[in-house]
Amino acid sequence: MPDLVIDTTGLRKIYGSKVAVADLTLQVPKGEVFGFLGPNGAGKSTSVKMLLGLVAPTSGVARVLGQAPGHTPTMGRLGFLPEHFRFHEWLQAAEFLDLHGRLLGMDRVSRRHRIPELLDQVGLTDQARRPLAGFSKGMLQRVGLAQALLNNPELVFLDEPTSALDPFGRRLVRRIIRDLAARGTTVFLNSHLLGEVEATCDRVAFIKAGRVLRTLGLHDLEMGLLHVELRVNALTPELTSALQSLGLAFRVLEDGPSNAPRTSIAQSSAPAGSAQPLVRSNGSAAAVAEADGPTATLELTLTDEQLLPVIAERALASGARLYALTPRRLSLEQLFLDVVGTEDSGQ
Amino acid sequence: MRNITTITWLTFQEARRRRTALAALLLGLAFLAFFMTGFTLISNSLNRFDNPFTRTANYNLLLMAGLYVVHFLLIMLAIFASVDTVSGEISSHTIQTIVTKPVQRWQVLLGKWLGLAIMLVLYLGLLSGGMFLGVYLLTGYLPPNPVEGLLLLMLEALMLLSVSLLCGTRFSTLTNGLVLLMLYGVAFIGSWIEQIGTLFQSDAATTLGIVTSFILPVEAVWRRAAYLMETPLARNLPSPFSMGSVPSSAMVIYAVIYVVVAWLLAARAFAKRDL
Secondary structure, eight states, X not given: OOOEEEEEEEEEEEETTEEEEEEEEEEEETTXXXXXXXXXXXXXXXXXXXXXXXXXXXXXXXXXXXXXXXXXXXXXXXXXXXSSOOOOTTSBHHHHHHHHHHHTTOOHHHHHHHHHHHHHHTTOGGGTTSBGGGOOHXXXXXXXXXXXXXXXOSEEEEESTTXXXXXXXXXXXXXXXXXXXXXXXXXXXXXXXXXXXXXXXXXXXXXXXXXXXXXXXXXXHHTSOEEEEEEESOOOHHHHHHHHHTTOEEEEEEESTTOOXXXXXXXXXXXXXXXXXXXXXXXXXXXXXXXXXXXXXXXXXXXXXXXXXXXXXXXXXXXXXXXXXXXXXXXXXXXXXHHHOSOOOOO | OHHHHHHHHHHHHHHHHTTHHHHXXXXXXXXXXXXXXXXXXXXXXXXXXXXHHHHHHHHHHHHHHHHHHHHHHHHHHHHHHHTTTTHHHHHTSHHHHHHTSSOOHHHHHHHHHHHHHHHHHHXXXXXXXXXXXXXXXXXXXXXXXXXXXXXXXXXXXXXXXHHXXXXXXXXXXXXXXXXXXXXXXXXXXXXXXXXXXXXXXXXXXXXXXXXXXXXXXXXXXXXXXXXXXXXXXXXXXXXXXXXXXXXXXXXXXXXXXXXXXXXXXXXXXXXXXXX
């Protein structure tokens, strides 16, 4: 049994007649970057609030760092960036961090040392003496993130940490999460941004209507199938046979100037290393008109990265003009839709 | 203890940064200047009379009029300063990063209560102390029982502070403000019913007034304070401060218990509330 940082059984929260969280049962071992995924209104934030003692569960049991949620001394070992990052806006950034350092029980010396370090880490060194009232949402989220890391926590809850951030900020958050993971900190990342989760998490749980539908390790999937996007001027019969000779499954994402919509693919029906070509477009892949420019986009499914240069060679040898050959990791988006369902709840 | 003082410090900072403290100070000084000008003008004309008895009674009457305004301002300030402190931080979610620190929720509440209470003490000290000092320097007059009287005025402010925190843990800022003002209105009218009932010897009206005082004993405590600080002569002059019936010291004890119980209920409600 690994050292569990979060361990819940049947956690449930009902507001009046509305079930916010139906049954939250999950285990997060120490040192893991855990992604908590779900559509809006699935109960992600309520779950985090229950784990932090902000919201009392209607029923169920939870242990966070071995204690009941909200256990006062244990809160000093946690970090939390709330979804609604609103702070005392009349405080300056450095004062805000100092206040939270004081509440964490940090002494003056360690606060003086730690605060500039964190401001630098989130890129706000020049804003240290500015009141938060003048901060943009992105800056507030950054300073909120610094606040969550003041005490070098063992467990950090980040609730939608990049919701207000530009691409620089997102990259920064990703780097911070990786640094935390490298130091052995457990990260509980609440998000509906699949890219963030895909880039940082070890394991994800899919939640819908307050219930964990599925938990899976992302590393396992990485070792599985690899999707490669291939863009060429046209999908010629020569190219088709060249790819088929490699025993590759592929599907046509876009073919010709008509910009056909993406077709869906069932993950399980693409056997790894299959010798069977898998063509899932309407009609024959070979029956394609030739045109200039990159008009055909294919998605190949392969099991070994070493095939990438070979694909390029064969494609060129077949006479195709190659515009792009882009390997993509497992499509978490596809997985998300598969697990959670495609129905948009509109919440 | 450190957590409590940190929150108290934060409450001060908020009043300072939002210029609430500055506005209260400047307006308080303006009020004092205005009062002292009026007092000087009136005391100059009183000096033409030789009867020290009448003079003292009139000084006392003027001072009581000033204190009545201070009592009212202090109550309003207690309401306005505290009405948003809990409900506002809950609705803006600011409270979430505070209470997820190794801090007990009651410590946050006590820190806020203390911060606001200290500011109200300072405000009362500025206004009433300034009035007493000004009058003393000008005429050498001090009312009887000034310390007891001012302590009772402070007790009124603390009552509203505790009730405000209690309501703030459950209601929105606007609702909380409305509840507090209505409670004060009931206490105010109840006090007058009691007075007039005594005047016209209607026992039922007097009893109704006394019962109303239990809902929020602010006016009852004010009348006790005014009674203590009035000269026997002034008590018998017709004025808004002369009393038909004077609340007993039991009402003061009730008020102290009221402050404590309201605070404890606030702490319990805050600890249980989903944030």
